[in-house]
Amino acid sequence: MAKLTLNDIEVKDKKVLMRVDFNVPIKDGEITDDNRIVQALPSIKHVIDNGGLLILTSHLGRPAGTPDPEFSLKPTADHLATLIDAKVHFAEDCIGEKAESVINAAAFGEVVVLENVRFHPEEKQNDEEFSKKLAAHGDLFVNDAFGSSHRAHASVAGVTRYLQPAVSGYLLEKEIKYLEESVNNPERPFVAILGGAKVSDKIGVIENLLSKVDTIIVGGGMTYTFYKAKGLPIGNSLVEEDKVDLAKELLEKAEEAGVKFMLPIDSVAAKEFKNDAEYKVVPEDGIEDGWMGLDIGPESSIAFGNQIKNAQTVVWNGPMGVFEMENFADGTFAVAKALAEATQNGATTIIGGGDSSSAIKVAGLSDQVSHVSTGGGASLEYLEGKELPGVASLTDK
Numbered sequence: 001m002a003k004l005t006l007n008d009i010e011v012k013d014k015k016v017l018m019r020v021d022f023n024v025p026i027k028d029g030e031i032t033d034d035n036r037i038v039q040a041l042p043s044i045k046h047v048i049d050n051g052g053l054l055i056l057t058s059h060l061g062r063p064a065g066t067p068d069p070e071f072s073l074k075p076t077a078d079h080l081a082t083l084i085d086a087k088v089h090f091a092e093d094c095i096g097e098k099a100e101s102v103i104n105a106a107a108f109g110e111v112v113v114l115e116n117v118r119f120h121p122e123e124k125q126n127d128e129e130f131s132k133k134l135a136a137h138g139d140l141f142v143n144d145a146f147g148s149s150h151r152a153h154a155s156v157a158g159v160t161r162y163l164q165p166a167v168s169g170y171l172l173e174k175e176i177k178y179l180e181e182s183v184n185n186p187e188r189p190f191v192a193i194l195g196g197a198k199v200s201d202k203i204g205v206i207e208n209l210l211s212k213v214d215t216i217i218v219g220g221g222m223t224y225t226f227y228k229a230k231g232l233p234i235g236n237s238l239v240e241e242d243k244v245d246l247a248k249e250l251l252e253k254a255e256e257a258g259v260k261f262m263l264p265i266d267s268v269a270a271k272e273f274k275n276d277a278e279y280k281v282v283p284e285d286g287i288e289d290g291w292m293g294l295d296i297g298p299e300s301s302i303a304f305g306n307q308i309k310n311a312q313t314v315v316w317n318g319p320m321g322v323f324e325m326e327n328f329a330d331g332t333f334a335v336a337k338a339l340a341e342a343t344q345n346g347a348t349t350i351i352g353g354g355d356s357s358s359a360i361k362v363a364g365l366s367d368q369v370s371h372v373s374t375g376g377g378a379s380l381e382y383l384e385g386k387e388l389p390g391v392a393s394l395t396d397k
């Protein structure tokens with residue numbers, strides 16, 4: 001990454017404003033998955049251990065641009081205090097007197113967590129005045145919020161107009177390194193696996209990856225729009241009628257590009273969209289009226305698994321079925337296992353956030369793949385070939 005990083009700057013006696021992605025799931029005031037906080041610890045520790053005063057900003061959820069206790073970052077500050085050996089202060093606002101008084105009372109080597117930036121509508125508007133107020137807190141800026149780096153918001157991008165140097169944190173650097181190397185310089189064979197509900201979310205990714213990968217594997221709800229494009233029966237399966245022509249085009253483009261495009265050769269079809277619905281395994285031309293495909297079938301799991309195990313670079317985004325329901329989770333877990341095996345065989349395996357990272361976690365295989373991204377939307381946009389505003393706005397090396 002041709003951008004300055006934390007290693008290029010001195011933080012001693014500096015007020016370091018760092019954007020993190022502490023947008024973690026919270027239930028009844030308890031954090032149910034602290035992975036994003038844990039992943040930011042290397043950057044956090046670097047600053048405090050080297051004598052900087054660390055000021056953290058983040059969003060949490062999607063509040064309506066006004067203070068809302070449901071979306072307070074206070075639980076993340078309390079949790080951070082249990083993970084590091086330094087005092088953690090919390091400011092009830094991210095700008096103004098409430099923020100300044102807490103920052104002024106904090107010492108070098110300590111941390112201040114500022115309240116949710118999205119309590120101000122100016123955050124999402126990338127407002128100049130708001131960006132200036134955030135920037136005024138620090139002597140330099142660090143972006144370690146990979147999961148938010150596709151957002152051209154004030155605390156991610158706007159702030160860099162008024163606070164330089166603006167450098168990347170270790171998490172952001174690691175995320176970009178994995179994605180960059182896999183997309184631009186992959187060891188081959190390079191296999192991309194795409195699943196999830198909608199073709200429309202993944203079109204850009206498929207188009208961009210067609211010129212880079214050897215094999216594209218498609219599963220999940222997206223499958224049936226492609227089935228329809230091929231004239232296969234889909235019953236009541238999920239379908240995006242307005243994307244059928246595009247699916248046809250993508251299949252043609254893959255053929256022209258010499259990319260192997262694999263769709264499931266069988267499905268687990270059910271009568272209803274619920275776990276205890278009647279279900280059966282059917283071949284690709286076997287989804288009858290009144291039935292819907294909710295998972296890839298066992299033959300597909302084997303075929304996809306064989307491709308994945310023989311790959312040297314694998315990128316996976318989106319589950320192969322409705323993995324939240326036990327009866328339709330096998331395909332997703334089979335793919336997760338195949339990624340773990342590929343990793344053992346020396347492949348670089350990357351999971352692009354969102355539901356696929358929950359699936360690999362449930363499968364207990366998170367530490368058996370090369371990299372589980374902390375950003376779903378951000379990694380998808382990177383894979384689409386888009387520039388991430390949170391990266392583009394950092395100071396060039």
Ligand SMILES: Nc1ncnc2c1ncn2[C@@H]1O[C@H](COP(=O)(O)OP(=O)(O)O)[C@@H](O)[C@H]1O
Pocket residue numbers: 195196197198201219220221222238293294295317318319320321322323324353354355356376
């Ligand atoms: N065959 C299917 N029919 C309906 N929904 C599906 C099917 N396969 C997967 N899904 C659903 O897709 C959702 C995930 O889609 P998406 O948000 O696009 O993935 P991701 O978050 O990994 O990008 C999951 O909730 C899953 O239940």
Ligand SMILES: O=C(OP(=O)(O)O)[C@H](O)COP(=O)(O)O
Pocket residue numbers: 021023061062147148151353354374375376377378
């Ligand atoms: O959770 C996030 O994105 P993700 O669910 O796509 O991984 C990020 O914190 C960004 O949140 P946003 O999509 O509300 O801007």
